[in-house]
Structure formats: structure tokens, C-alpha cells
Amino acid sequence: MLHWALNGPHRVENYDVRNVSLTTEHWTDEIRCSYAMNYGNGVLRRDVRWQPRSRNTSGPAFWAKAGLTAAYRFSGVQKKTSYQRLLSYRIDPRAPLGRRLLDEKDRVAISI
Structure with a gap:
């Protein structure tokens, strides 16, 4: 079994074989507290322009x-963000490595 710590760096290398990845998500009280603290710090930095120094997961702060x-997420005021990505290949089982590169004129922008 492979495991990467929360927010830990990792790298996947796909060589000349097909690979299947399965991502699962597990929440513990410690992870929930860390998530709330990081999200709150992000809201304070981005929307209030205040640089919080504390990363504590207990206490009044x-x-x-x-x-x-909780208030920010449930209020619905957060900005919905969409990203555009330019597809540069298509899945093609007959092609080497199972994909076919697209010409510049055939590339497609998709919103994520």
C-alpha cells in the first residue's frame, strides 16, 4: 500500500505501460482542523488582506x-472559479502510448 501524507509532495511516472490510479480521501479530526485553519487563513489573506501568523489547530484563534x-463556505459568497485548459492530445488506443498529439489547429479549449 502506498500512502502520502496530507499535502506531501509526490510524483507519478508513467513509463511505457498503462497505469491506473485510485485516489481516496480520508478525514480525521486532525485533518478537519488543519483544513479549517488553512481555509480560514486563505480567506483572511485573499479577502481581508490580512496576513495571519497563526497555524494553530486549537485555541480561540x-x-x-x-x-x-463555516460562515464563508455556507454563505455562498466565495468566488466560483473556472479554469480553461487547452487539450493537446486525444486518447487513441491504436497510437503509440495510447494517445495522439493534436495539431495546433485541432486543439480544443475546455473549461474545468
Whole structure:
């Protein structure tokens, strides 16, 4: 079994074989607290322009951020972001490595 720590760096190398990846998500109380703290810090930095210094996952500052996180998420005021990606290949089982590169004129932009 492989495991990467939360927010830990990792790298996947696909050589000349087909690979299947399965991603699962597991939440513990510690992870929930860390998520709330990071999300709250992000809201404070981005929307309030304040640089929080604390990364504590307990105490009054943490609970204030957890409350901010909950209120912000459930209020619906967060900005919905979409990304565009330019597809440069298509899946093609007959092609080498199972994909076919697209010419510049055939590339397609998709919104994610």
C-alpha cells in the first residue's frame, strides 16, 4: 500500500505501460482542523488582506477561523472559479502510448 501524507509532495511516472490510479480521501479530526485553519487563513489573506501568523489547530484563534470558514463556505459568497485548459492530445488506443498529439489547429479549449 502506498500512502502520502496530507499535502506531501509526490510524483507519478508513467513509463511505457498503462497505469491506473485510485485516489481516496480520508478525514480525521486532525485533518478537519488543519483544513479549517488553512481555509480560514486563505480567506483572511485573499479577502481581508490580512496576513495571519497563526497555524494553530486549537485555541480561540483557531475557533474563530473555523467559524469564519463555516460562515464563508455556507454563505455562498466565495468566488466560483473556472479554469480553461487547452487539450493537446486525444486518447487513441491504436497510437503509440495510447494517445495522439493534436495539431495546433485541432486543439480544443475546455473549461474545468
